[in-house]
Amino acid sequence: MTDTPNSSSSKTRINSGPGRMLVAVYGLLGLAATGRSILQIAQTWPDQHLPYWLSAVAAVVYLVATVALARASARVALGTITFELFGVLAVGIWSYVDKAAFVAQGSAGDTTVWSKFGQGYGYVPLILPILGLWWLRRNESR
Amino acid sequence: MTGPYDVRVLLPLTIVLIALLAVLAIDAAYLTARGKPVDNPMFFLACAAELAVIAQLVVGIARIGDADAHMSKGLFVAYLAGLVCVLPVAGFWGIAERESRWGTGVLLVATLGLLVMVARLLQLWNGV
Numbered sequence: 224m225t226d227t228p229n230s231s232s233s234k235t236r237i238n239s240g241p242g243r244m245l246v247a248v249y250g251l252l253g254l255a256a257t258g259r260s261i262l263q264i265a266q267t268w269p270d271q272h273l274p275y276w277l278s279a280v281a282a283v284v285y286l287v288a289t290v291a292l293a294r295a296s297a298r299v300a301l302g303t304i305t306f307e308l309f310g311v312l313a314v315g316i317w318s319y320v321d322k323a324a325f326v327a328q329g330s331a332g333d334t335t336v337w338s339k340f341g342q343g344y345g346y347v348p349l350i351l352p353i354l355g356l357w358w359l360r361r362n363e364s365r
Numbered sequence: 366m367t368g369p370y371d372v373r374v375l376l377p378l379t380i381v382l383i384a385l386l387a388v389l390a391i392d393a394a395y396l397t398a399r400g401k402p403v404d405n406p407m408f409f410l411a412c413a414a415e416l417a418v419i420a421q422l423v424v425g426i427a428r429i430g431d432a433d434a435h436m437s438k439g440l441f442v443a444y445l446a447g448l449v450c451v452l453p454v455a456g457f458w459g460i461a462e463r464e465s466r467w468g469t470g471v472l473l474v475a476t477l478g479l480l481v482m483v484a485r486l487l488q489l490w491n492g493v
Contacts, residue, residue: 243467247455247474254450255482258443266439345481 237362238295245358246292248351252344253285256336274325274335277314281336281348284310288355301359308352315340315349374424379487382421385414386480393473400466403459411472415452418479422449425486433492444486451475451482 238246260278267275284307291300318325318338325334334343341348389410396407422445429438455475462468 240465240467241470243458243462244470244474247458247471248478250454251451251474251478254447258447262437262440262443266437 235362236295237297237300237359238293242292242358242362245355246289248347249285249289249292249355252336252347252351253282253289255344256282256285259336274338277335277337281307281310292355297359297363300355304352304355304359307348308356311337311341311348311352314338375428378417378420378424379483382414382417383480383483385410385417386476386483389414390473390476390480393469393476396469397466397473402463402466402468403456403472407469407472408456408460411452411456414476414479415449415456418448418452421445421486432490435492436489441486441489444482444489448479448482448486451479 235242256278260275260282263272263275263278284303288300288303288307290296291303314335314337318334325338336344337348340346389407392407392410396402396404425445426442429441432438432441452475455472459468459472462471
């Protein structure tokens with residue numbers, strides 16, 4: 224939490240400057256995905272629906288990414304955000320190919336954070352990992 | 366679907382809330398673009414918005430029976446409760462980050478997120 228401005232390097236630490244906004248977006252998505260998955264799983268317990276567990280995976284990914292970015296753990300952040308990008312792409316394609324797996328009974332078209340490439344979240348889940356990877360790359364310590 | 370109570374209390378409250386959040390978002394965007402930290406007017410604006418969010422929580426729970434019958438009440442309450450947490454967290458963060466413009470940047474993200482959540486809340490209420 225003690226952030227000393229580092230003027231020694233021209234590169235920005237990944238948790239400072241615009242990186243803070245990235246942390247904020249990840250935190251907000253983490254909150255949304257966590258709340259969503261807990262409710263989805265709790266309300267349909269003991270029925271298991273694949274999309275709900277995918278929401279839970281997304282929630283964990285966002286929370287880990289939030290903490291990694293906030294603490295400037297570049298390697299953890301890189302791993303998590305890369306996984307996030309593959310996750311949103313894989314689930315996005317999957318949700319178009321196998322629509323039946325993403326329609327849960329009784330909850331009007333309730334799907335998951337990453338289905339249809341994050342359409343329900345204004346495609347932020349699709350753009351965010353790309354933005355995140357760019358940010359990490361830009362501030363890579365050489 | 367919406368009784369007289371809704372029109373007199375819920376609708377004005379929602380309009381006030383959205384207006385406050387919209388002004389806050391514009392203010393945050395302006396300050397971020399100008400590279401300025403959180404200032405006093407913004408702090409009071411954020412406080413007013415938070416009060417409206419809390420009012421929404423109270424009124425929303427009190428009038429939960431008036432919502433669309435298909436609405437998931439758990440989800441609705443979770444949204445209401447989640448909304449209350451966002452501004453204090455972003456606010457403290459923004460104030461702690463006073464030496465740079467990114468404190469207001471964080472508030473901008475938070476406020477835009479809140480606007481989306483309020484929109485989703487209205488959809489839930491109307492059974493969408």
